[in-house]
Each structure stands twice: as C-alpha cells, then as structure tokens.
Amino acid sequence: MPLPPSASSLLFGSSAVVTATATSTSTGSAIASRRLAQLSRTLASSAKMLTTPTQKHRVTVVGSGNWGSAIAKIVAENTKANPELFHPEVKMWVYEEKYQLPSTHPAYDPAKHAEPEKLTALINSLHENVKYLPSIPLPDNIIATPDICDAASDATLLVFNVPHQFVSSICNQLNGTCLQYARAISCIKGVDVSPEGISLFSDTIGRRLGIYCGALSGANIANEVAAEKFSETTIAYNPPTGPTKDYPNGLEEVPGELPAVDHTLFKTLFHRPYFHVRVVSDVAGVSLGGALKNIVAIAAGFVDGLGWGDNAKAAVMRVGLLEMRKFGKMFFSESCKSATFTEESCGVADLITSCNGGRNHKCAKLSIQKNKPIEEIEAEELNGQKLQGTSTASEVNEYLKRRGLEAEFPLFTAVHQILKGEKKVEHLPELIERV
C-alpha cells in the first residue's frame, strides 16, 4: 500500500532517496552528495511549510503483551478520535500462537471455540487479547496481524512494545521493511548495560532499522492503564536535524503530505483523559529512569523488610533518585536533563510506583523478612520470571567498577554489595552517609 510520492521527491526528484542510500567511496563525490542532501533537506523543509497535509499517518504497534495491548488500546482510541491526522486502523503485530478460549469466557460458544484457535483470530473477532490482557475490551479498529513485515511495512508511525530480549530478532525480521521516513517510539523499559557501555533500546531500534526512534516510559503498571485507572507517562522525541554517527546521511524527511511528526502529534496519539502525557526531548533520561529505578526499589524493599519505617524508605528513595540523575548526567552528559528524573513521570513518579508495589521491592522485602537470598524469593514468587533490579544492579556495578566510580554512587554500590552478601542491610545508612 505505497504512499504517493512525497512533496520533497516531487519537487527535487529522487534526491531524498539518494540521501539515505548514497555511500560513495570517493571523498569528492561523498562531499558533493552530502551537500546535495543538505540542500535537498533545507529546500524540502521550506516546501513543507507551504504544504497542507493531504495524507494521514498509519500507526502500527509491534507487540501485544499486556503492556503492548494496553498501549495499542490507547493509540487506537486516539486514531479514531483524530481522523484528520491518522488512519483509524491500528495494526498490532501479534506473535502467533494457538490459544484455547476458556469455557468460562463470556463469548465462549462450544460450536465455535471447542479447539485451540489462532490468537490473532480471537483478538480480531472478540476485540480482546484473551491471553495477555483478558477482560479488557479493545477498540475494534485494532487489527491483530501475525506477519511482522505486513504489520510494519506501510506504517508511518511505529510503536515498539516487546520484551527487551526480543528487540534484536525483531529488528532482524524487519530489516529493510520499514518506510525510511517512518518515526518510532519504543515503550520498552530500561536500557542495555554492559561493562563496555550503555545502549538505549530506542537507539538500537533506530540504528538497526535506519529510522528515528524515541521513547515512552512512566509510572505505568500495564493492567492499571488498561483498566483506565488514571496515570501519566513521559514521551521523549528528539530526532537529529543533520547527519550523526547513527544517521551518517541524516534522517529521511517525513513527506510534507503527512502531518508533521512532532511533540504535539505524539501527545495527540498517546494522551487520553486517563493517561496524561508530557513530551520531552531527553530520550536517554526517559530510558535510564526505567532501568535504574529498579535498583532503588530493591533498596526500598530492604528497608521495608527491616521495618525501618517511612522516613527511612523516603530517604533511600531520595538518595536513589539523585544517583539516577547523576548517572544520567555523568554518562549521557550532552542530552540528559535533571528535570527528566526529578520532575517527570518516567523519573520520580515511576520510582514511587516501583518502591510501593513493584516486584523488585516485594522480593527484596521478603528476602529480608524471610532471611533468604533474593534468588530464592524470586523463584518462589515470580513463577519463572526474572527480577530486573538484581541484574541491573550487577550490570551497573560492573560498569562503574571498570571506571573506578563505585564510590560516586554509594546507594547503587551498597545494593549490589548487599545482594552479593558482602554487606548487611543494617549498614545501609553508613554506606550512603556523606559527612
């Protein structure tokens, strides 16, 4: 379903495509090509201001777990409510599997549902993700699609919401499929920390697919959002305006026939009366918050496990919040903003939620109360799922240790040492004391 030629290619032939594909080996022609691309972009951008959008965005959600389905629901509500900007239909890529509808389901009909059925077919007929988000009606403009390339190929806006361990294989499958002027938002929590460096899932997706990808993160327990209980989130979107390391030829322009892709558009796509959105530019900060808060949630769980009370818990959360910010500013100095951590939903609010009720907090608390290693609690409580906080604490510690910076992050370091059995929780106050 190809879009008609964009305003820029109408005006300047195929220069925009050249921009994205030229890989000349000759320096002279490379410079000429870059200049041409730059000129093309400048003129295209001037032309765009004169163009009224005649096309609408097509939105695809890649992922259909409980959080993926909840986000697809929000997006589909908004595409329907804003037909001047979006095609109402929202494709949702679903990893196809067979599912037996329980006989207790209100729509169960023994004539139709006696055998396991394709999950996509069930979602499309019942308008409910019966396996991963049961009991939540989904808008009928969500179209569950089993083929990821079919789901993504004509999308001008892509929303990624898959478990982080699948990011790489999904990028492999999508390679070469996406419109090069598409824009994406990653709702995948956290970052990828290795001793060598930290990579953001949004950057990985963007680089691998050759498109730009921002991030969404906030105090968003999926089932609460799906049930339309009030919450907030933060979206970060800050595409580069010229060539960068990840985009050596610059990004391909969004065609002028499409509504401009900017903070306002993303607010329109995600904001709901029950789901308030703030859009910022700090992609690194938004992504880091969702990872580092899990370390702090473990510290808060330790303190609660000891029964130290609300003062102590609030103190640990405050110290942790400042270490999260310090980490961002130290390692992503150019882009990380203080305010992302201390003022936005992805920072302070997500931290509060995680320290009140998240699984990291819960398992850490139980490990102290039952005097058992957290791995044992994890096995008892999480039904095979893994705690994010313990691995993040270990990865962040390795990263800091290699740089000789453990002492700069006393709470992160203390959590790791306590998890390793090298320190006692009772010593937390002195471990984080700054005299």
Next chain:
Amino acid sequence: MPLPPSASSLLFGSSAVVTATATSTSTGSAIASRRLAQLSRTLASSAKMLTTPTQKHRVTVVGSGNWGSAIAKIVAENTKANPELFHPEVKMWVYEEKYQLPSTHPAYDPAKHAEPEKLTALINSLHENVKYLPSIPLPDNIIATPDICDAASDATLLVFNVPHQFVSSICNQLNGTCLQYARAISCIKGVDVSPEGISLFSDTIGRRLGIYCGALSGANIANEVAAEKFSETTIAYNPPTGPTKDYPNGLEEVPGELPAVDHTLFKTLFHRPYFHVRVVSDVAGVSLGGALKNIVAIAAGFVDGLGWGDNAKAAVMRVGLLEMRKFGKMFFSESCKSATFTEESCGVADLITSCNGGRNHKCAKLSIQKNKPIEEIEAEELNGQKLQGTSTASEVNEYLKRRGLEAEFPLFTAVHQILKGEKKVEHLPELIERV
C-alpha cells in the same frame, strides 16, 4: 552566666551593641550609624578570621513534645560528641505540668512516685520524657528547665520546636531575653498562610526576638527518629550579611571567641549516623515544603480511597510536587530554589512519607472509603487533634483566589474544591489535565 566581651567589642568598643539598638530619628545620624555599624562588622569579621575560638556554644531546645524531645536527644548526643565546639549540657525548656508516673513504668517506686510530680523533675531524674516520648532514653546531659527565660538567656544556639500556635506567646515571653548574637533554628513545620501573605515561623521568631533563625524540616516522623530508625532532614540557614527589612541595623556578629556559626556547625550539631543532614540556604523552600505537602497528601489519600492504584497516586504526587515548587518560586522568587523541593528531604522525601502514612493521607482516604466528610473522619480518628492539610488547602486557596491564580495550581485548587464538596474526586484527572 555572661560570656566575656566579644572580639568585636574588645576591638571596637561598644559599636556592635550600638548597631543593634540605635534608632536615631535624624537621617544624618542614622546614615552615620549605619556606616559605623557596617565598618564595625567588616573589621570584626576580619578580626574574627585571626581569632581562634576560645569559647563554646551553649545550646537550648525550646519545646519538649515528642519531636522536641527527639531533637533534643540528637542535639545532646552531638554536643557530648563534640566538646571542642559545644558545652555538653543542653537545656530543654519544658512547659511545666504535674504528671503521675504509671505504676507500670520500670522505674516506678511507690515510695517515690505515689503522687503526681513535676514533669521536669521526672525528666531530669529518669532521663526520659515519660509523658511525651515514653520509653526512649534521653542523654543525661539534657537538663529539663521549666523557666523559658532561664533556659534561653545564655544560649548561643537556640532550637525552637513547639506547636505552631504557641510561637507568638513564646516570643512574648522571651522578648529581650536572648543574646542578640545568638542564632536559632526553627523545627516548626509549615508556614503561616493568610489571605494577605505567607509568613515563615523562622522569620517570625527571628524578627520578634531580634536574632536570626533558620529552619529544619524533612521526612521526620518523630517517633521513628527517636527510635533511631534511619532518616534524613534538611536544614536551611542563610543569615543576611547586611541590613534588611527585618534587621534594619544588620545582625549582631557572633563573637570571634565562639566557633563560627555556619553550615558545617549545624551539620555537626544535628547530623547523626541515623539522622543524615543536608544544609542548604533556602529557608523559604524548606519551610513551604512542610506545609504544602499536606495538601498533596490529601489528594493522594483521595486517590487511594478510590482504589485507583499506584500509577494514579504517583501521578498526583508528581503534579503536587511541581505545584509546591511553583508556589515557592512564584511567591518567594528571590530565595526559593527548585532543588529544595525536588531533591531535598524537606521536599520530595517528606512528600513521599506524608503520602504513605501521614494523618492527612489517612483521613482523606477514609473519607472516600466511608463516604463521609473529612471533618467527621478527623473527629473519629484524631482524638481531638486537627488536620493540617485541610486548613492549609483552604488558606492557600484563599491566598490564590485573591490573586486570581487558582488556575495556575490545579491540584491545590481541586483538593480545596473536593473538600468543600464542590467537585467530585472522580474528576481529579480532568481537573489537573493540561492539554
């Protein structure tokens, strides 16, 4: 117990005293007096740098409720631990009353305690504030003193920790008693909001006594601090260096024989292994946090009462935190710092504590769950005590309404309207929505 003459008066005669008392009606002599005072201060300050302290500070705590006694305990632990800076003895002013020691008390001796006794005598013999902070051993260098002027007259450092409604009468009693170079810290939570303006208790104390008073506030539930459960606090101290409206002749210098009164000294006086202190300069911010958080705690209680979950609660807390900061910056623009609210114990941490377990949160939650006005819950639950949050919400609303600024503070305004029955809690998300 007078101190020997200060370095400044040794060097410059009685000029420092002139500074504090001169109230000439003639403009020329007023200017001359101010210049003389300025010169005196400059020279005294130069001289002080050459002087090694030969005297020690005497600390008095004014107040002996549970928070007053907990703070006296901390201070007395530190005066004992730092004999080079402080006289170990800490006087604690106690409002004298008769108290019957219960026969269940471990120290009860029917021969001694058959009749009600003076509370000061019991505190000084048992080293325990048996009425207001039972079961917590107090250091034996706390001397309970029934006469407020006797307690305060030789103190070089005063710590005020009384219920806010007694501030005025205590200042009346102390009028003219305090050393004019004494410095004070107010641990009294909150601020005094009237439609005309907002006054800080620290400013009131300072102005009324003619001395400088800073503030201490944080996530500090008194009984937890007394039990040495870990917590943090924030102290604000920022004495003016020249004449101001409140101190038209400038402050009287602290004599050079005494250790300098600065952030380091206050950290030494209050910081404990279980009570971590950060010292800042923003007295208004530290004081405002302790008042405005109570409005937010009511909002958090409403949300919890509806069972909206952790996302919603964190969202309301985040919005409230930013309104607290906005209020500070709008009405105390010169001095209020963003970081006081978003980074310090007196801001974000105190807010977290209050929204998790404070009485404002609890009563607001119950009022929704039981569908009763909050005043009824207050009467049922608080044993005659009054909620701070409801009156602060009303006072702040009156203050904002008079200035046409209600819409700038949608959460504060919504809490007031819900308390008044003008709006429903269910509408909170739309009341605070910013599209």
